[in-house]
Amino acid sequence: MAITLPKDAVSNKFPNLGSVVNAALPYVYVIAGLAMLLMIISGGIGLMTAGGDPAKSKSGYGKISAGIIGFIIIFIAYFVAQLVQVVFGVKFL
Template identity: 45%
Template sequence: MKINKQTVSKFWLTLPGASGVEIYDPLTTDGSKAAQWSGSNKVGMIISLLLPYVMAFAGLILFGMLIFGGFTLLVSVGNPDKVKQGQGMIVSALIGFAIIFIAYWVMQILQIMFGLKLGF
């Protein structure tokens, strides 16, 4: 391949360069451009959009664990290992429910305190 001025200019145009890139001061107090280009705004939006689905999915897992733990207790037929396994599943599911419940209400309180709208 012969390297000439046209080849170099085509290659130069494909490189990511500083032409057209604006760098904003992240310490600006007005916040007009800093949050827009820093990416922090996008991460918060993604989390706030996904959080209700994560909570619903955790609720489905909780329901499944309660059903499976109860089923394990029913079919244990007095086997102490199976009874302990079923009880452990139910206790784990209830602890998970408590964590989900507390996380939900912490999010509600934070929304009220900071005036946020997180999709709940």
């Protein structure tokens, strides 16, 4: 039940939409990991430079929390996709 692409040079390497997603997925994880790292560093710098200001320290904690929660959402989405693939037999990853 995969979407088949028309025959040309690109479709030889990526015959269906699932293969395109599979090829892009490692890059998505790297980008998500770098974004999480930058968010945690930015939040840490915000905490260090807060100087006792509750608003700035709350902003720093918020950045750290947002980075970690976003990263968790990326991985939960991957595992849900795997679950859908097993339960319903839909092959898209």
